[in-house]
Amino acid sequence: MRNSNHVIGLLNFLTFLLSIPILGGGIWLSTRANTTDCLRFLQWPIIIIGVAIMVISLAGFAGACYRNTFLMYVYLWAMFLIIVALLGFIIFAYVVTDKGSGRTVPNRAFSEYRLEDYSGWLKDRVASDSYWGKIRSCIRDSKVCSKMATVIGGVPESAESFYLRKLNPIQSGCCKPPTECGYVYMNETYWTTGVGVGTNTDCSRWNNDQQQLCYDCSSCKAGVLASVKKSWRKVSIINIIILIILLIVYVVACVAFRHNRRIDNDEPYGETRMEKAQPSRIHF
Structure with missing residues (x-):
């Protein structure tokens, strides 16, 4: 159980770190919006997603440290929605900047x-x-x-x-x-x-x-x-890499959380644990 909590805590710390380049990409787009591209609405979705990942990661980290099941449920569901939102944003960015070149x-x-x-x-x-x-x-x-x-x-x-x-x-x-x-x-x-x-x-x-x-x-x-397309494609490449890492982290976190739930509920886990809980002199 302790090892599982350590794994979940480490994964949440990793997702917190992953939120930094996402937020950085949104800030970079914001800077471009004020000085070069001059489109001041496209950067906000990526900034919101970056901040959301940062906040949810802290909640998941706290849940792992204090073994708070509610916080872990919030973390897993919220992270699932964020992953879907990030995927949707990447698809949207490619669709709206698909055509046109110099x-x-x-x-x-x-x-x-x-x-x-x-x-x-x-x-x-x-x-x-x-x-x-x-x-x-x-x-x-x-x-x-x-x-x-x-x-x-x-x-x-x-x-x-x-x-x-x-x-x-x-x-x-x-x-x-x-x-x-x-x-x-x-x-x-x-x-x-x-x-x-x-x-x-x-x-x-x-x-x-x-x-x-x-x-x-x-x-x-x-x-x-053309300038917006070039900027968005640069940020989208980073977001795709981060999305893949987030998916791997999310799957591992789900497995670790499920393992913790088994232990907390005192569910049998394998033949060795069952035999220790209810020893028998007859083996088939």
């Missing part, structure tokens, strides 16, 4: 993004006028475009040097016009009209005003979706 551009190191390459609930939410206004303000306030500026010898970098840069999705989609529009590079966020302007509607939305740039472009919305 398009390669000839003679450019960076990719460009099209809103029509994305679909589903997340795209509809980001593209909605009411929600996009908040995202646009967040991107502008983060100064992600002004931070692109690179000065070499007192002058902006050349067009050839800029075309070799690996821009992130928001820099590519929000801070410059699409390549097909034919604008002529002056610096990272200032472009002049070329010989002709492409048919892409974003071509007419581009503005050299540093408060506007391409913040109203569909390519900017696509860049946000």
Whole structure:
């Protein structure tokens, strides 16, 4: 019995440790939401799950130390619900970020993004006028475009040097016009009209005003979706690993708790225990 309690206590301590990277992933998404991705609602489910695992693990640890059956029941049922919630969240994250990726551009190191390459609930939410206004303000306030500026010898970098840069999705989609529009590079966020302007509607939305740039472009919305997809995929990989470990820990905890219940109820466990409880002189 003592060994079983030690096992349960150790498992609860392990799940407590596992809650730290989950909570850390949620905090990292929150930081990205405030500075880069600008989507401030996606990180909360993972933060709540991380905190819940931490609290439930402490309850299970206390139940193991004090042999409190009620706390152990609460721990096992709550952990089961948390595992289901984490699994559902991982599936949801992959579903809403499934489609869409950057398009390669000839003679450019960076990719460009099209809103029509994305679909589903997340795209509809980001593209909605009411929600996009908040995202646009967040991107502008983060100064992600002004931070692109690179000065070499007192002058902006050349067009050839800029075309070799690996821009992130928001820099590519929000801070410059699409390549097909034919604008002529002056610096990272200032472009002049070329010989002709492409048919892409974003071509007419581009503005050299540093408060506007391409913040109203569909390519900017696509860049946000691409950035969110990249962030969520990183966190989801960690969550999948943790989910597998949680499932193993949960199964072992259930077996250990069942063993404790047998001992507490003084149930026979094997032939040796039965013979000691009721010795008999006749053996068949």
